[in-house]
Amino acid sequence: MPHRTFWLFLAPSALAMLLFIALPIVSVIIQSLHIENEKVLVVTENCGPFGCKESVQIDEEASRQLNLEQPLGRFNGLGTYFNRNHLAVEELKLAWAERQSMGDFVDEIMNLPFYKALAFTLTYTFVTTPIVLLLGFLLALAVNTLGKWLKGVVIFATLLPFIVTPLIGSLVLFWMIDADGIIGSTLQWLYNDPELSLKASPTLTWITVIIYGIWHTTPFAFIVFYAGLQTVPGETLESAMIDGATRFQRTLYVVIPYLAPLVLFVVLIHLMDAFRVFEPIVGFSADANATSLSWIIYNDLSQETKLFGSAAATSVLTILGISIILLPVVHRTWRDFKES
Numbered sequence: 001m002p003h004r005t006f007w008l009f010l011a012p013s014a015l016a017m018l019l020f021i022a023l024p025i026v027s028v029i030i031q032s033l034h035i036e037n038e039k040v041l042v043v044t045e046n047c048g049p050f051g052c053k054e055s056v057q058i059d060e061e062a063s064r065q066l067n068l069e070q071p072l073g074r075f076n077g078l079g080t081y082f083n084r085n086h087l088a089v090e091e092l093k094l095a096w097a098e099r100q101s102m103g104d105f106v107d108e109i110m111n112l113p114f115y116k117a118l119a120f121t122l123t124y125t126f127v128t129t130p131i132v133l134l135l136g137f138l139l140a141l142a143v144n145t146l147g148k149w150l151k152g153v154v155i156f157a158t159l160l161p162f163i164v165t166p167l168i169g170s171l172v173l174f175w176m177i178d179a180d181g182i183i184g185s186t187l188q189w190l191y192n193d194p195e196l197s198l199k200a201s202p203t204l205t206w207i208t209v210i211i212y213g214i215w216h217t218t219p220f221a222f223i224v225f226y227a228g229l230q231t232v233p234g235e236t237l238e239s240a241m242i243d244g245a246t247r248f249q250r251t252l253y254v255v256i257p258y259l260a261p262l263v264l265f266v267v268l269i270h271l272m273d274a275f276r277v278f279e280p281i282v283g284f285s286a287d288a289n290a291t292s293l294s295w296i297i298y299n300d301l302s303q304e305t306k307l308f309g310s311a312a313a314t315s316v317l318t319i320l321g322i323s324i325i326l327l328p329v330v331h332r333t334w335r336d337f338k339e340s
Contacts, residue, residue, distance in 0.1 A: 025319065032080060032312035034073040036305065037066050073309060080313040085296075087317075088112045114314070117291040118321070120206065124292070125274040125325070128213045132270055133263065135214070136221025141251065143222075144229045155226070162219035170283025173212050202289035209280045209290055216280075217273065221266045228262045229255070261336065268329050275322050293318045 040062035045052050067073075082089045095108035109115045143154050161169065176183045177198045188196045198204045232255055240250045256263075278294035281287055287295060293314055300311035 028312045028315050031072060031308055032316050033075060033077055033309075035076040035080060035309040036073045036307065037063070037070055038074070039063050040066060076309065080309050081317070084112065085310060086114045086313055088114065113291070113296065114293075114317075117293050117296050120290045121275060121277060121292045121321075123206065124210055124213060124277050125271060127210050128217065128274050129267060129270055131214050132218050132221050133266060135218045136266070137225050137259075139218070139222040140225035140229055141255075143226060155223075158222055159219045161216050162223075164216075166216060166279035167283050169216055170212055170280040173208070174284045177208060199284075199286075199289075205284070205286045205289040209277075209284060209286055212280050212284075213274065213277065217270060221270070224262055224266050225259060228259045232258050261333075264329060264333050264336075268326065268333070271325055271329065272322060275325060276318065293321070 040059040041056050042059045042062075043054055043056055045054050047053075081087055084091055091112060092109070095105055099105040099108075110119060139158060143151060143158070146154060164172075175181050178184050179188065179197060184196075184198060187198070188194055198208055236254055237250055240254055245253070276294045277292045278298065281290055281292055281295050282298075284290075287299075291299075297311045297314050297318075300307040300314065
C-alpha cells in the first residue's frame with residue numbers, strides 16, 4: 001500500500017483518537033494541577049443605634065469575575081495529589097511513625113478516603129474477574145449442549161442481567177435486600193433477628209455489591225465464550241473423541257486453548273469496567289460502607305462548590321491504576337500477536 005494511501009486511511013481514526021482521547025486526558029492532567037479560586041471577601045460596616053459592627057461577606061460578583069479570568073483556578077502543582085483526600089503522604093508518614101502494629105497502620109490507611117476507595121475498587125475488581133470468567137465459561141458450555149429449541153430461551157434469560165441498566169438493576173436488588181424486601185425479610189425470619197440488615201455491615205455491603213457485579217457482568221463473558229464455542233473446529237473435537245479423550249479432557253486440551261484469545265479479551269474489558277465501579281454504590285446507597293474511585297470523582301463534582309482539581313487528580317490516579325492493572329494483559333496480548 002502506498003504511504004499516502006496508508007496515511008489517508010489512518011488519518012480519520014488518528015484524528016478521532018486525538019480529539020476524544022488524547023486531548024481530554026491532557027486537559028484533565030492540567031486541571032489536576034490547579035485548585036479552586038478563593039472567594040473574594042469584603043468587609044462591610046453596619047451601623048445602628050448602638051454602634052457599628054463589621055461583617056465579612058463574599059463578594060459574589062468579584063468571585064465570579066475571578067473565575068472568568070482564571071477558569072482553571074490557582075496553580076497548585078502536585079499539591080492536590082499529596083493532600084489528605086488523595087495520596088495523603090504526610091498522613092501516611094505520621095501513621096507509620098506512630099504505629100503500634102501493622103494492623104494499626106492498616107486501620108489508619110483505611111480511614112483515608114482515597115485508600116478506602118482504592119481498597120474496595122481493587123477487591124471488587126480482583127474478586128469479580130475470575131468468578132465472571134468461570135461462570136461465563138461454564139454457562140457457555142452448558143448452553144452449547146442444549147437442543148436448538150431450548151437454546152434461544154436460555155440465552156435470552158441469561159442475557160437479561162446484562163440488558164438491564166446497571167443503576168436500575170442495583171436499585172431492584174437494593175429494594176429486595178431491604179428489611180421489607182423479599183431477601184431482607186427472609187434473612188430476618190431465618191435468623192430470627194428483626195434487627196438484621198445487609199445494609200448496616202460494611203462486610204455485607206461489600207459482599208452484596210460484589211455479588212451484584214458478578215450477576216450483572218457474567219452474561220457478557222457468557223455470550224463471548226458461547227460465540228467462540230461455535231468456531232471450535234469440529235474435526236479436532238471428533239479426533240479427540242476417537243482417541244478416547246473424555247469430555248473434560250476435550251474441554252481442557254482443545255476448547256480452552258482455542259478460546260484463550262477470548263479469555264484475554266474478556267479479562268481486558270472486565271478489568272477496565274470493574275475498576276470504575278460506580279452504579280452499584282449509588283444504587284445501593286452504599287457510600288457509608290463502600291466507596292470507589294469513580295464515586296470519589298462523582299462526590300467531588302456533586303458538591304455545591306465543585307472540586308474540579310480534586311476530581312481531575314482522582315481521574316488521573318484512576319487512569320494510572322487501570323494502566324498498571326492492564327499492563328500484564330496487554331503485554332500477553334502483544335506477545336501472542338507477535339508469535340502468531
